[in-house]
Amino acid sequence: MDNRRYDLVLRGGRVICPASGIDGIRDVAVKDGRIAAVEEAILPSAAAEVVDVSGKLVLPGxxxxxxxxxxxxxxxxxxxxxxxxxxxxxxxxxxxxxxxxxxxxxxxxxxxxxxxxxxxxxxxxxxxxxxxxxxxxxxxxxxxxxxxxxxxxxxxxxxxxxxxxxxxxxxxxxxxxxxxxxxxxxxxxxxxxxxxxxxxxxxxxxxxxxxxxxxxxxxxxxxxxxxxxxxxxxxxxxxxxxxxxxxxxxxxxxxxxxxxxxxxxxxxxxxxxxxxxxxxxxxxxxxxxxxxxxxxxxxxxxxxxxxxxxxxxxxxxxxxxxxxxxxxxxxxxxxxxxxxxxxxxxxxxxxxxxxxxxLRMSDQLGALTVGFAADVSVLHDDRGRFLLRDNEDTKVVAERLLRPAFCLRAGKRFEADSPILPQAIAA
CATH class of the missing domain: 3.20.20.140 (Metal-dependent hydrolases)
Structure with missing residues (x-):
């Protein structure tokens, strides 16, 4: 019998959830497609799968x-x-x-x-x-x-x-x-x-x-x-x-x-x-x-x-x-x-x-609230000098570049592999 409490834990990322007032290193647990816990530390043995997201941003979907x-x-x-x-x-x-x-x-x-x-x-x-x-x-x-x-x-x-x-x-x-x-x-x-x-x-x-x-x-x-x-x-x-x-x-x-x-x-x-x-x-x-x-x-x-x-x-x-x-x-x-x-x-x-x-859906979306659908976005937070441009072809240099790593939609994982995603351009 499997006594593990969670299906998945995202471990060690910087969790930013404005609705909950959370901004810090946290673990996020998922069970049956829903957010089950957001805590400073969750034992890896409590989950069927643990994904290390240290160095990444973990946001509500x-x-x-x-x-x-x-x-x-x-x-x-x-x-x-x-x-x-x-x-x-x-x-x-x-x-x-x-x-x-x-x-x-x-x-x-x-x-x-x-x-x-x-x-x-x-x-x-x-x-x-x-x-x-x-x-x-x-x-x-x-x-x-x-x-x-x-x-x-x-x-x-x-x-x-x-x-x-x-x-x-x-x-x-x-x-x-x-x-x-x-x-x-x-x-x-x-x-x-x-x-x-x-x-x-x-x-x-x-x-x-x-x-x-x-x-x-x-x-x-x-x-x-x-x-x-x-x-x-x-x-x-x-x-x-x-x-x-x-x-x-x-x-x-x-x-x-x-x-x-x-x-x-x-x-x-x-x-x-x-x-x-x-x-x-x-x-x-x-x-x-x-x-x-x-x-x-x-x-x-x-x-x-x-x-x-x-x-x-x-x-x-x-x-x-x-x-x-x-x-x-x-x-x-x-x-x-x-x-x-x-x-x-x-x-x-x-x-x-x-x-x-x-959307008048704050009771369902936009937060890592226990019981909400496990919609989670995990992002790379790159540092350096990156070239961005608008459709007037004005160029700016950014010192931080956010890129999607993967997301969970109702607990199911999807890799950020869309062919329309931009490639990082070094300045």
């Missing part, structure tokens, strides 16, 4: 608040969820606006239920969801929104739908004004879910130009529609209509909005500029969460056979707004924050306890 994983349905945007998730050291991913009220059943069946990664969604306010909108912007007009149907879909799928996704970008405003954002805000209010708002140019301007719209006024018109807990995305975007005005200054309304309870998500990806971040951080624009925002347009995805009939006529188009980003990951985004002067101890909550709160 990381949560990527901005993913695009509706593979195939959203065209080149959608990446494989496990490639972005467990194979990149991330245990939970939140698809931002891929599924809609029309396509959510397929998302549930083919993505959420078939992935090793926990997959959640912010439901698109648009009937078409997250298609390749920069090619088909007219699909995102007010006529493409059904408030009642989207509210119904969100309410009936609360286990999967944790928020609503909307866009406040100059291309949409130039075509239809603020109407679509007003409709998205109504959906979020009626469904009692947070609204995640994209800022920064995305779809391009109509042929007639900006139609009298001023990108610098979008922010101050949209924020009054929002409520505490809603999320402002892409604070460090270089694109017009973001947090920075044409004079290079942070919009005066941002700080007041944050003080009033609105949250900021980095949404790294194609909308991250070190130049803009260096202007924003001193003004108090400290992100609450840190979504990676990886998708097929900004991530070097290895060639893979495409299903028969997959359209590829747009894949070589150089006019889309996402060019210029090489491989990256959620841990690379964390390293970027640290390179900008935000300490590790402030970055860890951005991928653990804060997103759990944003």
């Amino acid at each position: 990381m949560i990527d608040t901005h993913a695009h994983v509706y593979q195939y349905v959203t065209g080149r945007f959608g990446l494989n969820p496990d490639m972005v998730g467990v194979r990149s050291g991330v245990t939970t991913v939140v698809d931002q606006g891929g599924p809609s009220c029309m396509t959510l059943p397929g998302f549930r069946h083919f993505i959420a239920e078939r992935s090793q990664t926990r997959v959640l969604a912010f439901l698109s306010a648009y009937l078409v969801g997250g298609l390749e909108g920069h090619f088909y912007p007219n699909l995102y007009s007010p006529d493409g929104v059904d408030i009642d149907a989207t509210v119904k879909s969100a309410v009936e799928n609360r286990d999967l739908v944790r928020g609503i996704k909307g866009h406040a970008e100059i291309g949409g405003f130039a075509r239809w004004g603020i109407k679509v954002m007003e409709m998205a805000a109504e959906i979020s209010r009626r469904a009692d879910l947070p609204l995640y708002v994209h800022f920064g140019q995305l779809w391009g301007l109509p042929e007639s130009g900006a139609n009298g719209e001023d990108a610098d006024t979008i922010m101050e018109r949209v924020i009054p529609l929002l409520r505490p807990g809603d999320v402002l995305a892409h604070p460090f975007t270089r694109h017009p209509g973001g947090f920075i005005n044409e004079e290079g200054e942070v919009h005066h309304i941002i700080r007041a909005a944050m003080d009033a309870g609105l949250k900021v998500d980095v949404g790294h990806g194609s909308h991250f500029s070190y130049r803009v971040a260096r202007a924003s951080l001193p003004a108090g624009v400290i992100p609450y969460t840190l979504g990676a925002d990886m998708h097929g347009y900004n991530t070097e995805v290895p060639e893979a056979p495409q299903p028969a009939g997959t359209p590829d006529e747009h894949h070589d188009d150089e006019n889309h707004p996402f060019l210029g980003q090489a491989r990256f990951s959620l841990t690379q985004a964390m390293s970027s924050m640290m390179a900008l002067g935000i300490p590790l101890e402030q970055v860890v909550p951005m991928v653990t306890s804060h997103p759990a709160a944003m």
Whole structure:
């Protein structure tokens, strides 16, 4: 008879669990797919397996608040969820606006239920969801929104739908004004879910130009529609209509909005500029969460056979707004924050306890709490001089680089072997 109390012990790592107030060398024990103990020392003989993680960081399973994983349905945007998730050291991913009220059943069946990664969604306010909108912007007009149907879909799928996704970008405003954002805000209010708002140019301007719209006024018109807990995305975007005005200054309304309870998500990806971040951080624009925002347009995805009939006529188009980003990951985004002067101890909550709160799932995720599912991310914490770059090709030298080693998802181990993970570049 096997009397060992635990299935697995992660031994000797630096455990950082902001929700529990733990930051120190600890052992973490797992039993039946759940966290069983977090203690200064656990006897190796008490576990069927012991993994030495000394010198590594042991975090609650990381949560990527901005993913695009509706593979195939959203065209080149959608990446494989496990490639972005467990194979990149991330245990939970939140698809931002891929599924809609029309396509959510397929998302549930083919993505959420078939992935090793926990997959959640912010439901698109648009009937078409997250298609390749920069090619088909007219699909995102007010006529493409059904408030009642989207509210119904969100309410009936609360286990999967944790928020609503909307866009406040100059291309949409130039075509239809603020109407679509007003409709998205109504959906979020009626469904009692947070609204995640994209800022920064995305779809391009109509042929007639900006139609009298001023990108610098979008922010101050949209924020009054929002409520505490809603999320402002892409604070460090270089694109017009973001947090920075044409004079290079942070919009005066941002700080007041944050003080009033609105949250900021980095949404790294194609909308991250070190130049803009260096202007924003001193003004108090400290992100609450840190979504990676990886998708097929900004991530070097290895060639893979495409299903028969997959359209590829747009894949070589150089006019889309996402060019210029090489491989990256959620841990690379964390390293970027640290390179900008935000300490590790402030970055860890951005991928653990804060997103759990944003998702209203702090009773299940984001902490190494006994009884919670054993979602654990184990990271390398490399020291040296490493070259990081953004999609403006601005380069910075980081003295610390975080890389995923492996993760546990409900106690099952997954190696960080995703082919999209960046390679460390010495400076």
